[in-house]
Amino acid sequence: xxxxxxxxxxxxxxxxxxxxxxxxxxxxxxxxxxxxxxxxxxxxxxxxxxxxxxxxxxxxxxxxxxxxxxxxxxxxxxxxxxxxxxxxxxxxxxxxxxxxxxxxxxxxxxxxxxxxxxxxxxxxxxxxxxxxxxxxxxxxxxxxxxxxxxxxxxxxxxxxxxxxxxxxxxxxxxxxxxxxxxxxxxxxxxxxxxxxxxxxxxxxxxxxxxxxxxxxxxxxxxxxxxxxxxxxxxxxxxxxxxxxxxxxxxxxxxxxxxxxxxxxxxxxxxxxxxxxxxxxxxxxxxxxxxxxxxxxxxxxxxxxxxxxxxxxxxxxxxxxxxxxxxxxxxxxxxxxxxxxxxxxxxxxxxxxxxxxxxxxxxxxxxxxxxxxx
Amino acid sequence: xxxxxxxxxxxxxxxxxxxxxxxxxxxxxxxxxxxxxxxxxxxxxxxxxxxxxxxxxxxxxxxxxxxxxxxxxxxxxxxxxxxxxxxxxxxxxxxxxxxxxxxxxxxxxxxxxxxxxxxxxxxxxxxxxxxxxxxxxxxxxxxxxxxxxxxxxxxxxxxxxxxxxxxx
Numbered sequence: 001x002x003x004x005x006x007x008x009x010x011x012x013x014x015x016x017x018x019x020x021x022x023x024x025x026x027x028x029x030x031x032x033x034x035x036x037x038x039x040x041x042x043x044x045x046x047x048x049x050x051x052x053x054x055x056x057x058x059x060x061x062x063x064x065x066x067x068x069x070x071x072x073x074x075x076x077x078x079x080x081x082x083x084x085x086x087x088x089x090x091x092x093x094x095x096x097x098x099x100x101x102x103x104x105x106x107x108x109x110x111x112x113x114x115x116x117x118x119x120x121x122x123x124x125x126x127x128x129x130x131x132x133x134x135x136x137x138x139x140x141x142x143x144x145x146x147x148x149x150x151x152x153x154x155x156x157x158x159x160x161x162x163x164x165x166x167x168x169x170x171x172x173x174x175x176x177x178x179x180x181x182x183x184x185x186x187x188x189x190x191x192x193x194x195x196x197x198x199x200x201x202x203x204x205x206x207x208x209x210x211x212x213x214x215x216x217x218x219x220x221x222x223x224x225x226x227x228x229x230x231x232x233x234x235x236x237x238x239x240x241x242x243x244x245x246x247x248x249x250x251x252x253x254x255x256x257x258x259x260x261x262x263x264x265x266x267x268x269x270x271x272x273x274x275x276x277x278x279x280x281x282x283x284x285x286x287x288x289x290x291x292x293x294x295x296x297x298x299x300x301x302x303x304x305x306x307x308x309x310x311x312x313x314x315x316x317x318x319x320x321x322x323x324x325x326x327x328x329x330x331x332x333x334x335x336x337x338x339x340x341x342x343x344x345x346x347x348x349x350x351x352x353x354x355x356x357x358x359x360x361x362x363x364x365x366x367x368x369x370x371x372x373x
Numbered sequence: 374x375x376x377x378x379x380x381x382x383x384x385x386x387x388x389x390x391x392x393x394x395x396x397x398x399x400x401x402x403x404x405x406x407x408x409x410x411x412x413x414x415x416x417x418x419x420x421x422x423x424x425x426x427x428x429x430x431x432x433x434x435x436x437x438x439x440x441x442x443x444x445x446x447x448x449x450x451x452x453x454x455x456x457x458x459x460x461x462x463x464x465x466x467x468x469x470x471x472x473x474x475x476x477x478x479x480x481x482x483x484x485x486x487x488x489x490x491x492x493x494x495x496x497x498x499x500x501x502x503x504x505x506x507x508x509x510x511x512x513x514x515x516x517x518x519x520x521x522x523x524x525x526x527x528x529x530x531x532x533x534x535x536x537x538x539x540x541x
Binding site: 068168172297 | 521
């Protein structure tokens with residue numbers, strides 16, 4: 001590469017601005033790229049265009065009243081956000097969640113992971129230039145999952161389903177039969193993705209070996225989730241620090257070695273398979289009983305602090321809550337997955353071309369709602 | 374760039390795409406054909422029951438957006454509160470449903486209807502009689518299982534496909 005560069009015209013670096021309003025930046029993200037010809041020398045991320053001050057808003061809402069706002073953090077996977085926040089408050093107040101609610105929560109979280117990875121895979125390939133073909137296939141599956149979410153909570157995007165001490169309402173009678181059908185169908189659909197994309201030469205050429213994230217860099221940057229697992233870090237909070245009832249299920253943690261864009265895609269597809277395994281086990285075991293612990297609407301947790309983290313579809317999602325025994329949190333800090341996963345972008349894109357920059361950015365799978373909060 | 378496999382992957386992918394050309398279309402022509410929405414649908418507007426409401430303002434306290442305004446007066450003769458104004462600024466409402474969940478007297482319902490765009494901003498603020506249940510504003514089964522049973526079954530895309538397979 002260097003030899004050809006030396007032979008060609010002498011170029012000097014210039015700054016190109018990508019974003020904030022650009023279809024490939026998944027929201028309002030801005031990159032100030034220093035380019036040498038078409039090669040990325042350096043990027044400077046600029047964000048904050050979607051800052052709504054959600055952490056501050058938590059301080060003036062009640063503990064329950066903040067749950068609808070957690071939907072708006074990572075709006076691709078609101079169920080996981082609900083779960084993380086509710087777990088933090090439950091830890092703070094020492095509330096035990098009923099068994100049935102735990103199962104419903106796990107089912108919802110795993111369905112959410114499937115829905116999120118559908119979008120992640122689709123949008124990554126969309127960025128790679130496949131335009132809307134993979135998106136059409138993946139959105140078809142997401143539509144069916146969203147249908148089920150709609151059934152249990154009445155909304156298609158901002159679910160607001162989990163509550164402190166359980167879930168808001170019991171699942172309707174037709175939910176579990178529909179879930180059975182959905183899980184059967186999804187197994188077939190994932191095979192279809194594999195036929196469509198796994199060995200596609202164009203995808204291999206575009207993604208294999210592109211945007212390699214070394215294992216050490218990933219650990220130093222605090223990367224988590226599928227991006228970390230693609231770099232060979234076997235780290236999954238569901239297994240390493242089991243929360244809820246994840247220790248009862250059998251599932252593998254898929255990892256890859258190379259840490260390139262293709263591996264990130266592979267890890268997501270494998271994770272969808274594992275989610276289906278968890279769903280198959282969970283839906284057979286759902287017990288009867290209450291779905292919500294006896295928690296007052298205006299809950300006053302004892303003064304103190306708690307941190308709860310979950311394996312959200314995008315990685316580790318943590319909520320740190322400080323209570324002063326009033327009806328609102330004294331401080332609520334969110335450990336966003338997308339923001340921290342974005343930290344490694346600079347190391348990943350250096351030396352690649354602008355077209356690769358877009359697919360590398362797409363392979364991290366970020367949501368701007370979570371980056372800016 | 375090497376194509377070691379001579380496009381086998383692309384051909385495989387094309388086979389998947391071609392299969393879909395023969396598939397039954399699943400498109401719904403929206404304004405004419407409509408799918409049934411969820412029984413627990415959190416539609417666009419709150420529905421308020423004047424008879425059941427006691428004016429305790431639990432809903433207003435729970436609302437994370439502060440969109441509900443209640444004015445009450447004391448009726449000393451009958452020894453009870455009277456609700457003078459019940460006003461919802463639906464422009465602020467985020468349809469979280471927490472008010473319906475919190476209401477101790479089951480006097481609030483989420484709306485089952487949708488398509489509620491307004492021409493003027495002032496029309497978004499609704500009060501008293503505008504919030505009552507009417508044939509054009511049916512109540513949804515959100516937190517009201519007794520209403521959910523009466524509503525039509527939600528169209529599920531999973532089931533739609535299974536049905537079509539059976540027909541074939």
